[in-house]
Amino acid sequence: MILLFSDEDDISTTKVIKWIVDLGQAFTRINGGEIQYLSDLYLGKKEETSLIYDGREIDIENIEAYWYRRGKLEIVSAQDLEENTSLSKAIDPYLEYELKILEEYWMENLLKKKSIGNMKRGSLNKLLVLQAAKECGLKIPETIATGQKDKLLGFLKYHPSLICKPLFEVPRIQEDFGKIEIWTEKFDLDLLDRLGATFFPTLFQELIEKKYEIRIFYLNGKCFSNAIFSQLNEKTSIDFRIKPNGVPNRRVPFKLPETTRLKVVRLMETLNLDCGSIDLIATPDGDYVFLEINPVGQFGMTSFCGNYHLEKEIAEYLCA
Amino acid sequence: MLSATTHFRLFANCVLVKGARRSTIVDLQRREINFIPDTLYDLLTIHERSNIGTIKQSYLPEEGAIIESYFEFLLAKQYLFLCTAEELDLFPPLDLSFQAPGLIENAIIDVDAKSNHDFAVIFRQLEALGTMALHLRFFAVCGQNDLRKILDLLNESSIEDVEILLAYHAEIQEADFIGLAKKYPRISSITIHHAPEIPPFSIASPSFSLQWTSSPIDDHTYCGQIGPRSFAIHQNVFLESQAHNTCLNRKISIDKNGAIKNCPSMSTDYGNIKNTSLHTALQAQGFKKHWNIAKDQIAVCKDCEFRHVCTDCRAYLEEPENSYSKPLKCGYDPYTNKWEEWSGNPLKEKAISSYGLEEILQTS
Numbered sequence A: 001m002i003l004l005f006s007d008e009d010d011i012s013t014t015k016v017i018k019w020i021v022d023l024g025q026a027f028t029r030i031n032g033g034e035i036q037y038l039s040d041l042y043l044g045k046k047e048e049t050s051l052i053y054d055g056r057e058i059d060i061e062n063i064e065a066y067w068y069r070r071g072k073l074e075i076v077s078a079q080d081l082e083e084n085t086s087l088s089k090a091i092d093p094y095l096e097y098e099l100k101i102l103e104e105y106w107m108e109n110l111l112k113k114k115s116i117g118n119m120k121r122g123s124l125n126k127l128l129v130l131q132a133a134k135e136c137g138l139k140i141p142e143t144i145a146t147g148q149k150d151k152l153l154g155f156l157k158y159h160p161s162l163i164c165k166p167l168f169e170v171p172r173i174q175e176d177f178g179k180i181e182i183w184t185e186k187f188d189l190d191l192l193d194r195l196g197a198t199f200f201p202t203l204f205q206e207l208i209e210k211k212y213e214i215r216i217f218y219l220n221g222k223c224f225s226n227a228i229f230s231q232l233n234e235k236t237s238i239d240f241r242i243k244p245n246g247v248p249n250r251r252v253p254f255k256l257p258e259t260t261r262l263k264v265v266r267l268m269e270t271l272n273l274d275c276g277s278i279d280l281i282a283t284p285d286g287d288y289v290f291l292e293i294n295p296v297g298q299f300g301m302t303s304f305c306g307n308y309h310l311e312k313e314i315a316e317y318l319c320a
Numbered sequence B: 001m002l003s004a005t006t007h008f009r010l011f012a013n014c015v016l017v018k019g020a021r022r023s024t025i026v027d028l029q030r031r032e033i034n035f036i037p038d039t040l041y042d043l044l045t046i047h048e049r050s051n052i053g054t055i056k057q058s059y060l061p062e063e064g065a066i067i068e069s070y071f072e073f074l075l076a077k078q079y080l081f082l083c084t085a086e087e088l089d090l091f092p093p094l095d096l097s098f099q100a101p102g103l104i105e106n107a108i109i110d111v112d113a114k115s116n117h118d119f120a121v122i123f124r125q126l127e128a129l130g131t132m133a134l135h136l137r138f139f140a141v142c143g144q145n146d147l148r149k150i151l152d153l154l155n156e157s158s159i160e161d162v163e164i165l166l167a168y169h170a171e172i173q174e175a176d177f178i179g180l181a182k183k184y185p186r187i188s189s190i191t192i193h194h195a196p197e198i199p200p201f202s203i204a205s206p207s208f209s210l211q212w213t214s215s216p217i218d219d220h221t222y223c224g225q226i227g228p229r230s231f232a233i234h235q236n237v238f239l240e241s242q243a244h245n246t247c248l249n250r251k252i253s254i255d256k257n258g259a260i261k262n263c264p265s266m267s268t269d270y271g272n273i274k275n276t277s278l279h280t281a282l283q284a285q286g287f288k289k290h291w292n293i294a295k296d297q298i299a300v301c302k303d304c305e306f307r308h309v310c311t312d313c314r315a316y317l318e319e320p321e322n323s324y325s326k327p328l329k330c331g332y333d334p335y336t337n338k339w340e341e342w343s344g345n346p347l348k349e350k351a352i353s354s355y356g357l358e359e360i361l362q363t364s
Ligand code: SF4
Pocket: B226, B295, B300, B301, B302, B304, B305, B306, B307, B310, B311, B312, B326, B327, B330, B331, B332, B333, B334
């Protein structure tokens, strides 16, 4: 049986499942947020661990491989806890720890199995990744993280065009007053006047001129790439995720030059990632500049635009 | 003026298709098709790897301006981009291989007043085959409650898309259709036949459409019409059409009598659903015999600039005995680039009568 951790509405997971079925394998899909109970965990003369999910018992022994796409493994108690008494408030955190130990046991035993995805690495530290990319020989944008205006001004002297972006993931903030979306943005120099001597630590990078962007889906040593001509559509040329009005950006299969490919593979191996989406920029001077890695990124578009059959590729790996 | 040393590449999802008298660029990403003259097709293919200077040299000096204007058009449409010689190999053409999971992609079920299908059994068998899309065709009036009973069976189904053909029924009102579309999100379209002349209302949204036709559709013989309205500019169709039939590949049907066929309009059946499983029928010798008849092998179609966006039909043929002849109900001639009414063509008379289509032609 193949186990898949995902979201309810993730289409890529559904497509991979169709291939798993096509290959004659059974599967169980656990969608994030859905509840898993412990059935039993036996250690002694025999070893047995099973969960109850959606009324079915999943025995860890029967899991041949798993794909961690989204969501998380979370074990809860099948028995409702006491009402909100002061006693329960004191005890609850400890009960959480009890469950954590069970989760950890499951997770460690799952990690011994064949898998795709990085259960413990839902998000990466952008700065550590940039450092690793540089060490693997990839070009990176000149980067500064600072909350000091004088440092920013010093950086601006050498790199008059900057972008700023979040250090963590792209937040999607939904508030009563509306939706705040934070994208990678060109830094507006007019803002300088409004900045005090110190401000919240922020990541700035030199703006890299684009010929096109490259989106790579990496899977176990193989790179499947697209070139995205976002500069043809000015609106999207800083962050191609922002949809232009009407016409989609041209997105076509791309063959990564061998020297760059080897560096990307080395980077993923260094970071211990077996899959993920990698963004590069191809500059007008013929350089390839590394931007970032998304360990749980969407690959449906990369697969479709390159006709790479990635859903099948993933299913075949899991079922092999 | 373009620099003489610059090279170019077509975007991989803008694919050239050469026809007998003109060619097309099929833009698979933006889902558009554009005509180009064969001379431009030749330029783009013969000189795929040349730079602009070399291209201009191989034409007459006075043709330089035409070449410039060709490139202006291609750049404005974003069909191609300029690049260096080194970049040529970094942009491979689109891999044209077609792959899909499961044994069946789509199914047709025909229903008339006498049909007696066990839909629960049929749906279960279709799901086991991996079916994604379903076309339910009701030739006689079907009441709302009966329709809902059938659709309820699909609530947990892996069948993702349902198209419905329904006979006009004054009882079913606009609100009922909206209600159906809401309750059953799998329904992507409903077409009403036998409609009174002026459609009382229509609905078009990205996820659901309601259409009307005044044609009296009493059985399967209405099907197989080919024209611009049946074209699908879609990457999957384009890929599938390279080596497979764009109508019959991975299709299974149950006709109004329960006979299992590749398509209800075909004469051969592979058992009846009452006593044969779809899986058994599918494995029978001959069931898939039309699946790999691709446009490139079909007379006339193989010279047509629409062949990779066109649907096909092997049930109604210009030459009924020749499985490789052109679809009967296509009025296009790629050698003249003209469309005409297929049913008015005297050369088709023999085929029309051999399929018994005279009656439907008179009434429609
Ligand atoms: S000639 Fe063939 S390919 Fe062309 S439009 Fe007619 S049926 Fe389609």
